Amino acid sequence: MKPAGVLMVGSVPGASPEEVFTRLTTALPGRLQAIPDGETGERWNYIGWQLQRFPRVARRNELGGTPLPETGIPTFTIADIEPTGYDEAALSSYGEFSRLQKQGIIPTDVRFQIGLPSPYNVLVGHLKPELAYSIEPLYEKRFTETIDKIVAKIPHEDMVIQWDLCFEMTALEFDRGRLAEPRHKAYFSETVLEGLVSRIVRLCGRIPQSVKLAFHLCYGDLRHKHFIEPENTSLLVEFANALLSCETLGSRTEWIHLPVPKSRIDADYFEPLRGLKLGKTGWKPPQVYLGLVHANDEAGTKKRIEVAQATVPFAFGVATECGLGRTPPEEIDSILQIAKQVTADRPVEHL
Numbered sequence: 437m438k439p440a441g442v443l444m445v446g447s448v449p450g451a452s453p454e455e456v457f458t459r460l461t462t463a464l465p466g467r468l469q470a471i472p473d474g475e476t477g478e479r480w481n482y483i484g485w486q487l488q489r490f491p492r493v494a495r496r497n498e499l500g501g502t503p504l505p506e507t508g509i510p511t512f513t514i515a516d517i518e519p520t521g522y523d524e525a526a527l528s529s530y531g532e533f534s535r536l537q538k539q540g541i542i543p544t545d546v547r548f549q550i551g552l553p554s555p556y557n558v559l560v561g562h563l564k565p566e567l568a569y570s571i572e573p574l575y576e577k578r579f580t581e582t583i584d585k586i587v588a589k590i591p592h593e594d595m596v597i598q599w600d601l602c603f604e605m606t607a608l609e610f611d612r613g614r615l616a617e618p619r620h621k622a623y624f625s626e627t628v629l630e631g632l633v634s635r636i637v638r639l640c641g642r643i644p645q646s647v648k649l650a651f652h653l654c655y656g657d658l659r660h661k662h663f664i665e666p667e668n669t670s671l672l673v674e675f676a677n678a679l680l681s682c683e684t685l686g687s688r689t690e691w692i693h694l695p696v697p698k699s700r701i702d703a704d705y706f707e708p709l710r711g712l713k714l715g716k717t718g719w720k721p722p723q724v725y726l727g728l729v730h731a732n733d734e735a736g737t738k739k740r741i742e743v744a745q746a747t748v749p750f751a752f753g754v755a756t757e758c759g760l761g762r763t764p765p766e767e768i769d770s771i772l773q774i775a776k777q778v779t780a781d782r783p784v785e786h787l
Contacts, residue, residue: 439741441753441782442467442775443693443725445652446551446600447482447761448474449768453529457536461543463772466781469691469723469753470549470596470650471542473529480761482600482657486558489518489578494567501564509566517574523585526550530590547648547690548595550586551759553602555579556635560603560619568623580642587644596690597643598650601675604632605655606663608671615664633678640685650722651679652693657758665697670708677713680722686715689722695757696728701739706747714750724750727757731767734774741778754779 442464450456456474478485487499493510495501504510533548555575559568586597603620610620611628624631640649653672655662666672672694680686696705714721728740737754744752756771763771 437745438778438780439745439752439754440780441469441723441725442779443469443691443753443755444472444549445693445727445755445757445759446472446475446549446598447480447759448472448476449480449761449763449765450474450476452476453532454536457533457542460772461536461541461546464776467753467776467779468543468546469782470547470598471533472549472551472598473525473533475551475759475761479525482602482759482761483553483558483561486520486553487562489520489575490562490571491516494563494571496562496564499562504564504566509570512571512574514574514577517571517578520578520582522550522552522579523582526586527589530594534594547593548590549598549650550590550595551598551600551652552582553600554604554636554639556632557601557603560607560623565619565621565623576639579639583639583642587647592644592646596648596650598652599636600652600654601636602654602656604675605653605671607632608675609664612671614667620663629675629678632675633682636679637682637684645684645688648688648690649685650689650691650693651676653695654758655695657762662695662697666695666705668705668708669694673708673712677711680713680715683716686722687719689715691723691725691753693725693727693755696726696740696744697757698730698733698736701736701743703743703747706744709744709748712748712750721750724752725755726752727755729754729756729771729775729778731763731770731774734777737774737778753782 448456453473460471492502530548536542606620607622607628609615622628676692729737
């Protein structure tokens with residue numbers, strides 16, 4: 437039996453959100469639970485467009501930052517941190533989404549997918565490690581402003597907020613001793629897993645319970661390579677279980693996405709997924725999407741599906757490992773064709 441449903445993780449090359457919406461709904465009829473705007477324009481490179489929100493002295497030296505003053509660590513105020521701009525992008529794209537849905541191009545049971553990095557990702561990716569902790573509450577304040585504007589102006593039943601969590605996974609791998617590069621070390625003093633989860637819980641506390649959530653767990657996509665290859669899905673499961681066990685998160689999580697490297701067609705990779713706890717009694721379990729679709733590899737994709745279905749105790753949909761914004765254009769059609777070929781329509785939801 438084919439898996440049901442396809443998740444487009446986030447970024448998709450395109451000239452505009454309208455182009456991306458139309459392309460995806462045409463290429464994947466009946467497959468989409470939600471649809472992203474493609475993170476077009478300056479958002480194509482994940483968190484890259486957030487760099488300019490911070491003072492130059494706070495930025496990492498290799499990203500154009502200036503040296504710290506000899507007088508010591510500087511202090512910052514909210515005026516030093518620019519607004520994120522994610523709200524403006526989401527509101528603009530939702531206008532296109534709503535128009536296309538009214539025209540019948542986007543099905544009425546498909547939600548608008550808003551992909552956001554956790555503030556932790558932006559801070560680790562851009563700031564000097566010794567400044568990240570002190571700037572964190574200021575940037576979080578900017579993020580809560582962003583969230584407030586999104587949830588005030590987009591109908592809650594129309595959207596899903598997907599948290600894109602990459603540097604959380606590398607912090608956990610660093611804590612296990614599998615990564616040595618200091619930039620991946622968590623900048624806070626709490627237990628790493630607890631500190632990461634508490635930050636997500638704190639941020640989601642700003643999001644009304646009527647807004648659905650989703651989680652994309654990621655090992656990076658720098659030049660189409662992970663920061664480190666996962667040994668198997670055990671750490672992904674540990675992090676996912678920690679998120680889903682939190683009532684304010686798990687009770688309204690629509691899906692969780694986990695990567696599958698192209699080379700992993702072995703049951704050992706999928707075996708830890710037997711321990712994935714998809715919510716508590718009375719909660720609607722989230723959809724699981726496995727990122728096992730790889731460009732120009734329909735046979736390999738089918739093999740990964742076959743092995744996963746023989747190993748895991750739950751049904752799943754499919755996805756790529758990460759967003760497609762940095763994918764060569766000639767590979768996009770291959771990915772969409774394979775994703776359609778290896779899946780069936782997802783069950784229709786009545787929103």
